[in-house]
Amino acid sequence: MFKNEYLTRVYTQVEKRNPGEPEFLQAVQEVLESLETYLEKHPEYEANGILERLVEPERMIQFRVSWVDDAGKVQVNRGYRVQFNSAIGPYKGGIRFHSSVNASIIKFLGFEQTFKNSLTGLPMGGGKGGSDFDPMGKSDGEIMRFCQSFMTELSKHIGQFTDVPAGDIGVGAREVGYMFGQYKRLRNEFTGVLTGKGLSYGGSLVRTEATGYGLCYFAQEILKNMCSDSFEGKKVLVSGTGNVGTFACEKATQLGATVVGISDISGCVYEPEGIDVELLKQVKMKERKLVKDYAALRPNATFDPDCRNLWKMPCDIALPCATQNELDGEDAKALIANGIKLLCEGANMPCTPQAVQAFQSAGIPFGPAKAANAGGVATSGLEMSQNSLRLSWSFAEVDEKLKGIMKGIFENAYKASEDCGVPGNLVVGANVAGFVKVADAMLAQGVAY
Numbered sequence: 046m047f048k049n050e051y052l053t054r055v056y057t058q059v060e061k062r063n064p065g066e067p068e069f070l071q072a073v074q075e076v077l078e079s080l081e082t083y084l085e086k087h088p089e090y091e092a093n094g095i096l097e098r099l100v101e102p103e104r105m106i107q108f109r110v111s112w113v114d115d116a117g118k119v120q121v122n123r124g125y126r127v128q129f130n131s132a133i134g135p136y137k138g139g140i141r142f143h144s145s146v147n148a149s150i151i152k153f154l155g156f157e158q159t160f161k162n163s164l165t166g167l168p169m170g171g172g173k174g175g176s177d178f179d180p181m182g183k184s185d186g187e188i189m190r191f192c193q194s195f196m197t198e199l200s201k202h203i204g205q206f207t208d209v210p211a212g213d214i215g216v217g218a219r220e221v222g223y224m225f226g227q228y229k230r231l232r233n234e235f236t237g238v239l240t241g242k243g244l245s246y247g248g249s250l251v252r253t254e255a256t257g258y259g260l261c262y263f264a265q266e267i268l269k270n271m272c273s274d275s276f277e278g279k280k281v282l283v284s285g286t287g288n289v290g291t292f293a294c295e296k297a298t299q300l301g302a303t304v305v306g307i308s309d310i311s312g313c314v315y316e317p318e319g320i321d322v323e324l325l326k327q328v329k330m331k332e333r334k335l336v337k338d339y340a341a342l343r344p345n346a347t348f349d350p351d352c353r354n355l356w357k358m359p360c361d362i363a364l365p366c367a368t369q370n371e372l373d374g375e376d377a378k379a380l381i382a383n384g385i386k387l388l389c390e391g392a393n394m395p396c397t398p399q400a401v402q403a404f405q406s407a408g409i410p411f412g413p414a415k416a417a418n419a420g421g422v423a424t425s426g427l428e429m430s431q432n433s434l435r436l437s438w439s440f441a442e443v444d445e446k447l448k449g450i451m452k453g454i455f456e457n458a459y460k461a462s463e464d465c466g467v468p469g470n471l472v473v474g475a476n477v478a479g480f481v482k483v484a485d486a487m488l489a490q491g492v493a494y
Protein backbone atom coordinates (compact mmCIF):
# COMPACT_ATOMS: atom_id res chain seq x y z
CA MET A 46 0.00 0.00 0.00
CA PHE A 47 2.76 2.48 0.99
CA LYS A 48 6.40 2.39 -0.08
CA ASN A 49 7.40 4.48 2.92
CA GLU A 50 7.99 2.59 6.21
CA TYR A 51 6.78 5.46 8.43
CA LEU A 52 3.45 5.64 6.57
CA THR A 53 3.01 1.86 6.77
CA ARG A 54 3.64 1.93 10.51
CA VAL A 55 1.18 4.79 11.12
CA TYR A 56 -1.54 3.27 8.95
CA THR A 57 -1.20 -0.19 10.54
CA GLN A 58 -1.71 1.41 13.94
CA VAL A 59 -4.78 3.32 12.69
CA GLU A 60 -6.28 0.06 11.40
CA LYS A 61 -5.62 -1.63 14.75
CA ARG A 62 -7.10 1.21 16.80
CA ASN A 63 -10.20 1.76 14.66
CA PRO A 64 -11.63 -1.63 13.71
CA GLY A 65 -14.93 -1.62 11.83
CA GLU A 66 -14.55 2.01 10.73
CA PRO A 67 -14.21 1.78 6.92
CA GLU A 68 -14.96 5.45 6.11
CA PHE A 69 -12.39 6.71 8.59
CA LEU A 70 -9.75 4.29 7.28
CA GLN A 71 -10.55 5.30 3.69
CA ALA A 72 -10.06 8.99 4.47
CA VAL A 73 -6.80 8.40 6.37
CA GLN A 74 -5.39 6.13 3.67
CA GLU A 75 -6.00 8.73 0.96
CA VAL A 76 -4.25 11.50 2.90
CA LEU A 77 -1.27 9.34 3.88
CA GLU A 78 -0.78 8.20 0.26
CA SER A 79 -0.75 11.83 -0.87
CA LEU A 80 1.92 12.79 1.67
CA GLU A 81 4.45 10.14 0.61
CA THR A 82 6.74 12.32 -1.55
CA TYR A 83 6.50 15.35 0.71
CA LEU A 84 7.36 13.42 3.89
CA GLU A 85 10.48 11.91 2.36
CA LYS A 86 11.86 15.43 1.93
CA HIS A 87 10.83 16.46 5.47
CA PRO A 88 12.09 14.06 8.15
CA GLU A 89 11.16 16.53 10.93
CA TYR A 90 7.54 15.36 10.80
CA GLU A 91 8.45 11.76 11.54
CA ALA A 92 10.94 12.83 14.20
CA ASN A 93 8.14 14.67 16.00
CA GLY A 94 5.43 12.03 15.55
CA ILE A 95 3.23 14.42 13.60
CA LEU A 96 1.29 11.79 11.65
CA GLU A 97 0.68 9.62 14.72
CA ARG A 98 -0.88 12.67 16.37
CA LEU A 99 -2.82 13.86 13.30
CA VAL A 100 -4.69 10.57 12.88
CA GLU A 101 -5.83 10.45 16.51
CA PRO A 102 -8.67 12.86 17.44
CA GLU A 103 -7.86 15.17 20.33
CA ARG A 104 -11.25 14.29 21.81
CA MET A 105 -14.27 12.17 20.83
CA ILE A 106 -17.49 12.79 22.72
CA GLN A 107 -20.42 10.39 22.53
CA PHE A 108 -23.70 11.01 24.33
CA ARG A 109 -27.30 9.94 24.75
CA VAL A 110 -29.98 12.18 23.27
CA SER A 111 -33.41 11.42 24.66
CA TRP A 112 -36.49 13.27 23.50
CA VAL A 113 -40.28 12.88 23.40
CA ASP A 114 -42.05 12.36 20.05
CA ASP A 115 -45.48 13.71 19.09
CA ALA A 116 -47.15 10.52 20.34
CA GLY A 117 -45.65 11.11 23.80
CA LYS A 118 -43.19 8.23 23.42
CA VAL A 119 -39.60 8.54 24.64
CA GLN A 120 -37.03 8.17 21.86
CA VAL A 121 -33.29 7.71 22.27
CA ASN A 122 -30.60 8.60 19.75
CA ARG A 123 -26.83 8.74 19.91
CA GLY A 124 -24.98 12.06 19.61
CA TYR A 125 -21.32 12.66 18.71
CA ARG A 126 -18.80 15.45 18.52
CA VAL A 127 -15.25 14.78 17.41
CA GLN A 128 -12.76 17.54 18.24
CA PHE A 129 -10.09 16.42 15.84
CA ASN A 130 -7.39 19.03 15.73
CA SER A 131 -7.03 22.49 17.28
CA ALA A 132 -3.52 23.36 16.06
CA ILE A 133 -4.56 26.37 13.97
CA GLY A 134 -7.82 27.49 15.60
CA PRO A 135 -10.93 26.44 17.52
CA TYR A 136 -12.52 23.20 16.32
CA LYS A 137 -14.89 23.97 13.44
CA GLY A 138 -17.18 21.78 11.40
CA GLY A 139 -20.76 20.79 10.76
CA ILE A 140 -23.35 18.63 12.49
CA ARG A 141 -25.00 15.80 10.52
CA PHE A 142 -28.39 14.26 11.33
CA HIS A 143 -28.87 11.07 9.30
CA SER A 144 -29.78 7.48 10.19
CA SER A 145 -26.37 6.26 8.90
CA VAL A 146 -24.31 8.41 11.32
CA ASN A 147 -21.80 6.45 13.41
CA ALA A 148 -18.32 6.96 14.89
CA SER A 149 -16.59 6.06 11.61
CA ILE A 150 -18.50 8.64 9.59
CA ILE A 151 -18.04 11.39 12.18
CA LYS A 152 -14.30 10.66 12.41
CA PHE A 153 -13.74 10.61 8.64
CA LEU A 154 -15.54 13.95 8.38
CA GLY A 155 -13.61 15.48 11.30
CA PHE A 156 -10.29 14.25 9.93
CA GLU A 157 -10.96 15.73 6.47
CA GLN A 158 -12.26 18.95 8.01
CA THR A 159 -8.86 19.59 9.59
CA PHE A 160 -7.16 19.81 6.18
CA LYS A 161 -10.07 21.59 4.49
CA ASN A 162 -10.18 24.32 7.12
CA SER A 163 -6.42 24.76 6.84
CA LEU A 164 -6.76 25.23 3.05
CA THR A 165 -9.20 28.13 3.53
CA GLY A 166 -6.37 30.18 5.08
CA LEU A 167 -8.63 31.07 8.02
CA PRO A 168 -7.84 30.18 11.65
CA MET A 169 -10.07 27.13 12.15
CA GLY A 170 -9.26 23.69 13.56
CA GLY A 171 -11.11 20.51 12.59
CA GLY A 172 -14.27 19.12 14.20
CA LYS A 173 -17.51 17.39 13.26
CA GLY A 174 -20.60 16.09 15.00
CA GLY A 175 -23.98 14.56 14.50
CA SER A 176 -26.52 11.98 15.42
CA ASP A 177 -28.22 8.90 14.00
CA PHE A 178 -31.51 10.83 14.37
CA ASP A 179 -33.46 10.60 11.09
CA PRO A 180 -35.20 13.92 10.34
CA MET A 181 -37.28 12.35 7.57
CA GLY A 182 -41.01 12.58 8.31
CA LYS A 183 -40.50 14.29 11.70
CA SER A 184 -42.74 17.20 12.65
CA ASP A 185 -41.33 20.66 13.31
CA GLY A 186 -42.00 20.16 17.04
CA GLU A 187 -40.08 16.89 17.06
CA ILE A 188 -37.13 18.49 15.24
CA MET A 189 -37.12 21.32 17.80
CA ARG A 190 -37.22 19.01 20.82
CA PHE A 191 -34.50 16.80 19.37
CA CYS A 192 -32.24 19.81 18.64
CA GLN A 193 -32.77 21.14 22.17
CA SER A 194 -31.92 17.82 23.78
CA PHE A 195 -28.87 17.40 21.52
CA MET A 196 -27.62 20.88 22.44
CA THR A 197 -28.23 20.37 26.16
CA GLU A 198 -25.28 17.97 26.18
CA LEU A 199 -23.26 19.51 23.33
CA SER A 200 -23.28 22.93 25.05
CA LYS A 201 -20.89 21.55 27.68
CA HIS A 202 -18.21 21.04 25.05
CA ILE A 203 -18.45 23.99 22.63
CA GLY A 204 -18.06 27.78 22.66
CA GLN A 205 -17.02 30.63 20.37
CA PHE A 206 -13.33 30.15 21.26
CA THR A 207 -13.46 26.37 21.70
CA ASP A 208 -15.58 24.66 19.07
CA VAL A 209 -18.03 26.21 16.60
CA PRO A 210 -20.47 23.76 14.91
CA ALA A 211 -22.60 24.45 11.80
CA GLY A 212 -24.86 22.49 9.42
CA ASP A 213 -24.30 19.42 7.26
CA ILE A 214 -26.66 16.71 5.94
CA GLY A 215 -30.05 17.06 7.67
CA VAL A 216 -29.02 20.24 9.49
CA GLY A 217 -29.88 23.60 7.93
CA ALA A 218 -31.00 27.02 9.13
CA ARG A 219 -34.02 25.63 11.03
CA GLU A 220 -31.96 23.17 13.09
CA VAL A 221 -29.11 25.67 13.67
CA GLY A 222 -31.74 28.12 14.94
CA TYR A 223 -33.17 25.65 17.46
CA MET A 224 -29.69 24.69 18.64
CA PHE A 225 -28.59 28.33 18.93
CA GLY A 226 -31.72 29.18 20.94
CA GLN A 227 -31.05 26.33 23.36
CA TYR A 228 -27.36 27.25 23.80
CA LYS A 229 -28.34 30.85 24.56
CA ARG A 230 -30.92 29.75 27.13
CA LEU A 231 -28.48 27.41 28.87
CA ARG A 232 -25.53 29.80 28.93
CA ASN A 233 -27.28 33.17 29.03
CA GLU A 234 -24.87 34.43 26.39
CA PHE A 235 -25.27 35.63 22.81
CA THR A 236 -22.12 34.60 21.00
CA GLY A 237 -21.11 33.21 17.65
CA VAL A 238 -21.11 29.62 18.92
CA LEU A 239 -22.68 28.27 15.73
CA THR A 240 -22.49 29.35 12.09
CA GLY A 241 -25.16 29.11 9.43
CA LYS A 242 -27.40 31.20 11.70
CA GLY A 243 -30.40 33.16 10.42
CA LEU A 244 -29.68 36.69 9.19
CA SER A 245 -31.67 38.29 12.03
CA TYR A 246 -29.47 36.79 14.76
CA GLY A 247 -25.89 36.90 13.55
CA GLY A 248 -25.86 34.89 10.33
CA SER A 249 -23.85 35.90 7.28
CA LEU A 250 -25.14 36.65 3.82
CA VAL A 251 -23.95 34.02 1.29
CA ARG A 252 -23.49 31.28 3.93
CA THR A 253 -26.56 29.42 2.60
CA GLU A 254 -25.27 29.53 -0.97
CA ALA A 255 -21.56 29.30 -0.12
CA THR A 256 -20.73 25.61 -0.55
CA GLY A 257 -22.49 25.26 -3.92
CA TYR A 258 -21.26 28.63 -5.19
CA GLY A 259 -17.72 27.96 -3.93
CA LEU A 260 -17.76 24.57 -5.67
CA CYS A 261 -18.52 26.28 -8.99
CA TYR A 262 -15.88 28.97 -8.38
CA PHE A 263 -13.34 26.20 -7.76
CA ALA A 264 -14.48 24.30 -10.88
CA GLN A 265 -14.14 27.56 -12.82
CA GLU A 266 -10.50 27.85 -11.71
CA ILE A 267 -9.77 24.30 -12.91
CA LEU A 268 -11.51 24.93 -16.22
CA LYS A 269 -9.66 28.21 -16.75
CA ASN A 270 -6.18 27.18 -15.64
CA MET A 271 -6.03 23.52 -16.59
CA CYS A 272 -8.37 23.33 -19.62
CA SER A 273 -8.50 26.94 -21.01
CA ASP A 274 -12.26 26.56 -20.82
CA SER A 275 -15.34 27.74 -18.85
CA PHE A 276 -18.85 26.66 -17.77
CA GLU A 277 -20.31 28.32 -20.87
CA GLY A 278 -22.40 25.81 -22.87
CA LYS A 279 -21.47 22.82 -20.69
CA LYS A 280 -23.90 20.06 -19.68
CA VAL A 281 -23.78 19.49 -15.92
CA LEU A 282 -25.00 16.69 -13.61
CA VAL A 283 -25.54 17.45 -9.92
CA SER A 284 -26.40 14.70 -7.43
CA GLY A 285 -28.11 15.62 -4.15
CA THR A 286 -30.49 18.55 -4.15
CA GLY A 287 -29.91 19.76 -0.62
CA ASN A 288 -28.05 22.83 0.52
CA VAL A 289 -24.92 22.13 -1.56
CA GLY A 290 -26.48 20.67 -4.71
CA THR A 291 -29.23 23.23 -5.14
CA PHE A 292 -26.88 26.21 -5.03
CA ALA A 293 -24.37 24.41 -7.26
CA CYS A 294 -27.22 24.14 -9.80
CA GLU A 295 -27.94 27.85 -9.39
CA LYS A 296 -24.34 29.03 -9.86
CA ALA A 297 -23.55 26.64 -12.74
CA THR A 298 -26.66 27.96 -14.53
CA GLN A 299 -25.64 31.58 -13.83
CA LEU A 300 -22.22 30.82 -15.32
CA GLY A 301 -23.77 29.70 -18.61
CA ALA A 302 -24.03 25.94 -18.14
CA THR A 303 -27.14 23.77 -18.53
CA VAL A 304 -27.88 21.51 -15.56
CA VAL A 305 -29.35 18.48 -17.32
CA GLY A 306 -29.59 16.03 -14.42
CA ILE A 307 -30.30 16.17 -10.67
CA SER A 308 -31.10 13.64 -7.93
CA ASP A 309 -32.06 12.94 -4.33
CA ILE A 310 -33.02 9.79 -2.45
CA SER A 311 -36.27 9.51 -4.45
CA GLY A 312 -34.40 9.11 -7.76
CA CYS A 313 -32.95 11.19 -10.58
CA VAL A 314 -34.36 13.58 -13.13
CA TYR A 315 -33.08 14.18 -16.66
CA GLU A 316 -34.10 17.41 -18.32
CA PRO A 317 -32.12 18.12 -21.53
CA GLU A 318 -33.20 21.76 -21.77
CA GLY A 319 -32.02 22.45 -18.23
CA ILE A 320 -33.69 22.36 -14.85
CA ASP A 321 -35.69 25.27 -13.45
CA VAL A 322 -33.66 26.28 -10.40
CA GLU A 323 -36.35 28.52 -8.88
CA LEU A 324 -38.91 25.72 -9.05
CA LEU A 325 -36.38 23.27 -7.61
CA LYS A 326 -35.78 25.63 -4.66
CA GLN A 327 -39.51 25.97 -4.12
CA VAL A 328 -40.12 22.20 -4.15
CA LYS A 329 -37.04 21.05 -2.21
CA MET A 330 -36.28 23.89 0.22
CA LYS A 331 -39.64 25.57 0.87
CA GLU A 332 -42.01 22.59 0.55
CA ARG A 333 -39.42 19.99 1.73
CA LYS A 334 -40.55 17.63 -1.05
CA LEU A 335 -38.56 15.42 -3.47
CA VAL A 336 -37.17 15.63 -7.04
CA LYS A 337 -39.89 13.11 -7.90
CA ASP A 338 -42.41 15.89 -7.12
CA TYR A 339 -40.33 18.42 -9.08
CA ALA A 340 -40.30 16.09 -12.14
CA ALA A 341 -44.11 15.77 -12.01
CA LEU A 342 -44.33 19.55 -12.61
CA ARG A 343 -42.00 19.50 -15.67
CA PRO A 344 -43.44 18.06 -18.90
CA ASN A 345 -40.02 17.53 -20.57
CA ALA A 346 -38.39 15.86 -17.58
CA THR A 347 -37.71 12.11 -17.31
CA PHE A 348 -37.76 10.57 -13.82
CA ASP A 349 -35.88 7.40 -12.81
CA PRO A 350 -36.44 6.02 -9.27
CA ASP A 351 -32.81 4.80 -9.02
CA CYS A 352 -30.70 7.84 -8.08
CA ARG A 353 -27.46 6.05 -9.09
CA ASN A 354 -28.58 6.10 -12.72
CA LEU A 355 -27.75 9.82 -12.76
CA TRP A 356 -24.15 8.88 -13.61
CA LYS A 357 -25.29 7.01 -16.72
CA MET A 358 -26.39 10.26 -18.35
CA PRO A 359 -24.01 12.07 -20.72
CA CYS A 360 -22.43 15.28 -19.37
CA ASP A 361 -19.35 17.53 -19.56
CA ILE A 362 -19.12 18.23 -15.82
CA ALA A 363 -20.29 16.11 -12.86
CA LEU A 364 -20.74 17.58 -9.37
CA PRO A 365 -21.56 14.88 -6.78
CA CYS A 366 -23.17 16.79 -3.88
CA ALA A 367 -25.07 14.10 -1.90
CA THR A 368 -22.98 11.86 0.35
CA GLN A 369 -19.85 9.69 0.81
CA ASN A 370 -19.10 6.92 -1.69
CA GLU A 371 -22.09 7.78 -3.89
CA LEU A 372 -20.03 7.43 -7.11
CA ASP A 373 -18.03 4.22 -7.62
CA GLY A 374 -15.57 2.86 -10.16
CA GLU A 375 -18.33 1.64 -12.48
CA ASP A 376 -20.08 5.03 -12.38
CA ALA A 377 -16.75 6.71 -13.18
CA LYS A 378 -16.24 4.42 -16.19
CA ALA A 379 -19.73 5.29 -17.48
CA LEU A 380 -19.05 9.03 -17.12
CA ILE A 381 -15.68 8.69 -18.88
CA ALA A 382 -17.24 6.68 -21.72
CA ASN A 383 -19.82 9.47 -22.11
CA GLY A 384 -17.09 12.13 -22.49
CA ILE A 385 -16.91 13.82 -19.07
CA LYS A 386 -14.38 16.69 -18.97
CA LEU A 387 -14.31 17.59 -15.25
CA LEU A 388 -15.39 16.14 -11.91
CA CYS A 389 -15.56 18.31 -8.78
CA GLU A 390 -16.65 16.92 -5.40
CA GLY A 391 -19.32 18.97 -3.60
CA ALA A 392 -20.06 16.30 -0.99
CA ASN A 393 -17.38 14.95 1.37
CA MET A 394 -15.62 11.89 -0.14
CA PRO A 395 -18.40 11.19 -2.69
CA CYS A 396 -16.05 9.26 -5.01
CA THR A 397 -14.74 5.85 -3.99
CA PRO A 398 -10.96 5.34 -4.34
CA GLN A 399 -11.66 3.26 -7.49
CA ALA A 400 -13.60 6.17 -9.01
CA VAL A 401 -10.82 8.68 -8.21
CA GLN A 402 -8.29 6.29 -9.73
CA ALA A 403 -10.42 5.88 -12.88
CA PHE A 404 -10.71 9.65 -13.44
CA GLN A 405 -7.01 10.19 -12.82
CA SER A 406 -5.92 7.37 -15.16
CA ALA A 407 -8.16 8.79 -17.88
CA GLY A 408 -6.59 12.25 -17.39
CA ILE A 409 -9.90 13.85 -16.33
CA PRO A 410 -9.30 16.91 -14.11
CA PHE A 411 -10.51 16.08 -10.59
CA GLY A 412 -11.36 18.61 -7.85
CA PRO A 413 -11.19 16.86 -4.45
CA ALA A 414 -13.76 17.66 -1.75
CA LYS A 415 -11.36 19.18 0.78
CA ALA A 416 -10.56 21.92 -1.70
CA ALA A 417 -13.68 22.07 -3.86
CA ASN A 418 -16.31 22.24 -1.09
CA ALA A 419 -14.31 24.43 1.31
CA GLY A 420 -16.39 27.48 0.41
CA GLY A 421 -19.02 26.56 3.00
CA VAL A 422 -16.71 26.45 5.97
CA ALA A 423 -14.73 29.42 4.62
CA THR A 424 -17.92 31.50 4.71
CA SER A 425 -18.58 30.14 8.20
CA GLY A 426 -15.16 31.60 9.05
CA LEU A 427 -16.32 34.92 7.59
CA GLU A 428 -19.50 34.65 9.73
CA MET A 429 -17.29 34.23 12.82
CA SER A 430 -15.29 37.32 11.84
CA GLN A 431 -18.47 39.38 11.43
CA ASN A 432 -19.79 38.14 14.80
CA SER A 433 -16.55 39.20 16.50
CA LEU A 434 -16.62 42.59 14.79
CA ARG A 435 -20.35 43.05 15.55
CA LEU A 436 -20.77 43.92 11.86
CA SER A 437 -22.53 42.49 8.79
CA TRP A 438 -20.93 42.61 5.38
CA SER A 439 -23.01 42.93 2.18
CA PHE A 440 -23.78 39.98 -0.10
CA ALA A 441 -21.33 41.32 -2.70
CA GLU A 442 -18.56 41.74 -0.11
CA VAL A 443 -18.88 38.18 1.21
CA ASP A 444 -19.22 36.74 -2.30
CA GLU A 445 -16.02 38.52 -3.40
CA LYS A 446 -14.15 37.18 -0.38
CA LEU A 447 -15.48 33.67 -1.12
CA LYS A 448 -14.27 33.90 -4.74
CA GLY A 449 -10.85 35.06 -3.57
CA ILE A 450 -10.60 32.18 -1.09
CA MET A 451 -11.55 29.54 -3.70
CA LYS A 452 -9.01 30.99 -6.15
CA GLY A 453 -6.36 30.92 -3.41
CA ILE A 454 -7.16 27.28 -2.58
CA PHE A 455 -6.81 26.30 -6.24
CA GLU A 456 -3.48 28.13 -6.56
CA ASN A 457 -2.04 26.61 -3.38
CA ALA A 458 -3.20 23.10 -4.26
CA TYR A 459 -1.89 23.41 -7.82
CA LYS A 460 1.48 24.71 -6.62
CA ALA A 461 1.79 21.90 -4.07
CA SER A 462 1.02 19.36 -6.83
CA GLU A 463 3.87 20.84 -8.90
CA ASP A 464 6.24 20.78 -5.92
CA CYS A 465 5.44 17.08 -5.43
CA GLY A 466 6.20 16.33 -9.08
CA VAL A 467 2.57 15.58 -10.04
CA PRO A 468 1.32 18.84 -11.61
CA GLY A 469 -2.47 18.99 -11.77
CA ASN A 470 -3.00 16.16 -9.28
CA LEU A 471 -5.15 18.22 -6.92
CA VAL A 472 -5.75 15.29 -4.57
CA VAL A 473 -2.06 15.30 -3.69
CA GLY A 474 -1.89 19.11 -3.91
CA ALA A 475 -4.82 19.78 -1.56
CA ASN A 476 -3.73 17.18 0.99
CA VAL A 477 -0.14 18.46 1.09
CA ALA A 478 -1.09 22.15 1.18
CA GLY A 479 -3.65 21.51 3.96
CA PHE A 480 -1.22 19.33 5.90
CA VAL A 481 1.78 21.68 5.97
CA LYS A 482 0.08 24.51 7.88
CA VAL A 483 -1.42 22.20 10.51
CA ALA A 484 1.77 20.15 10.89
CA ASP A 485 3.97 23.23 11.29
CA ALA A 486 1.62 24.67 13.92
CA MET A 487 1.80 21.34 15.79
CA LEU A 488 5.60 21.37 15.61
CA ALA A 489 5.70 24.92 16.99
CA GLN A 490 3.34 24.11 19.87
CA GLY A 491 5.27 21.13 21.24
CA VAL A 492 4.29 17.57 21.97
CA ALA A 493 1.65 17.90 24.72
CA TYR A 494 -0.48 19.16 21.89
Ligand code: NDP
Pocket residue numbers: 212213214215216217256284285286287288289290308309310311335352366367368369371391392393418419421422
Ligand atom coordinates in the same frame (compact mmCIF):
# COMPACT_ATOMS: atom_id res chain seq x y z
P1 NDP B 1 -28.61 18.26 2.74
O1 NDP B 1 -29.17 17.43 3.82
O2 NDP B 1 -29.06 19.65 2.59
O3 NDP B 1 -28.79 17.54 1.33
C1 NDP B 1 -28.33 16.26 1.06
C2 NDP B 1 -28.89 15.84 -0.28
O4 NDP B 1 -28.33 14.60 -0.67
C3 NDP B 1 -30.39 15.65 -0.26
O5 NDP B 1 -30.93 16.02 -1.49
C4 NDP B 1 -30.54 14.15 -0.02
O6 NDP B 1 -31.74 13.63 -0.53
C5 NDP B 1 -29.35 13.64 -0.81
N1 NDP B 1 -28.86 12.38 -0.33
C6 NDP B 1 -28.44 12.07 0.92
N2 NDP B 1 -28.03 10.80 0.98
C7 NDP B 1 -28.19 10.32 -0.27
C8 NDP B 1 -27.95 9.07 -0.86
N3 NDP B 1 -27.47 8.05 -0.14
N4 NDP B 1 -28.20 8.94 -2.19
C9 NDP B 1 -28.70 9.98 -2.92
N5 NDP B 1 -28.96 11.18 -2.40
C10 NDP B 1 -28.71 11.33 -1.11
O7 NDP B 1 -27.02 18.21 2.95
P2 NDP B 1 -25.92 19.18 2.36
O8 NDP B 1 -26.29 19.66 1.01
O9 NDP B 1 -25.58 20.16 3.40
O10 NDP B 1 -24.67 18.18 2.26
C11 NDP B 1 -24.41 17.39 1.10
C12 NDP B 1 -22.96 16.94 1.13
O11 NDP B 1 -22.11 18.10 1.12
C13 NDP B 1 -22.53 16.14 2.36
O12 NDP B 1 -21.52 15.24 1.98
C14 NDP B 1 -21.92 17.21 3.26
O13 NDP B 1 -21.02 16.66 4.17
C15 NDP B 1 -21.23 18.07 2.23
N6 NDP B 1 -20.91 19.44 2.61
C16 NDP B 1 -21.86 20.28 3.12
C17 NDP B 1 -21.54 21.58 3.42
C18 NDP B 1 -22.56 22.58 3.89
O14 NDP B 1 -22.20 23.73 4.05
N7 NDP B 1 -23.80 22.20 4.08
C19 NDP B 1 -20.17 22.07 3.28
C20 NDP B 1 -19.26 21.13 2.68
C21 NDP B 1 -19.64 19.87 2.40
P3 NDP B 1 -33.16 14.05 0.11
O15 NDP B 1 -33.35 15.50 -0.25
O16 NDP B 1 -34.12 13.18 -0.59
O17 NDP B 1 -33.04 13.83 1.57
Ligand code: 2IT
Pocket residue numbers: 137138139140158161209210211212213240393418419421422423425
Ligand atom coordinates in the same frame (compact mmCIF):
# COMPACT_ATOMS: atom_id res chain seq x y z
O1 2IT C 1 -18.30 19.73 5.54
C1 2IT C 1 -18.29 20.96 5.77
O2 2IT C 1 -17.33 21.67 5.49
C2 2IT C 1 -19.49 21.55 6.38
N1 2IT C 1 -20.47 20.85 6.61
C3 2IT C 1 -19.49 23.00 6.76
C4 2IT C 1 -18.86 23.21 8.11
C5 2IT C 1 -18.94 24.60 8.67
O3 2IT C 1 -18.47 24.73 9.81
O4 2IT C 1 -19.45 25.52 8.04
